[in-house]
Amino acid sequence: MKHAEFVMLEKVNKKTYPEYAQMSASERKSLPATNFWRLRMGLEPIAVPPEDEYYQCYFTPPEDVNYVNTPRKKRNK
Numbered sequence: 001m002k003h004a005e006f007v008m009l010e011k012v013n014k015k016t017y018p019e020y021a022q023m024s025a026s027e028r029k030s031l032p033a034t035n036f037w038r039l040r041m042g043l044e045p046i047a048v049p050p051e052d053e054y055y056q057c058y059f060t061p062p063e064d065v066n067y068v069n070t071p072r073k074k075r076n077k
Contacts, residue, residue, distance in 0.1 A: 004057035012049060019046045028052070032059040 006029050014021040023031070023046075032055055035045040040062045048055045 002057050004054045006054045009049065009052055017047050017049055020048055029054070031055055035059060036062060 006025070008025045008028065012021045020028070020031075027034075031046060031048060031052075035048070036059065038045050048059075050056065
């Protein structure tokens with residue numbers, strides 16, 4: 001399983017990534033989920049610099065997600 005530690009990027013090109021540059025650490029940490037749902041709803045994703053290893057590790061585009069239901073596990077009675 002992949003894993004990456006969150007690191008707040010301090011130097012971000014504000015002209016190339018204006019929305020990203022204004023985000024707090026909490027907003028950036030939830031950005032993989034935010035962009036997933038933005039794409040799922042037909043909206044433009046927030047541009048993220050390639051140096052953001054946390055985002056690159058955890059973001060999965062909606063088209064790469066398997067939505068097929070899997071069988072539920074039997075409960076012990």
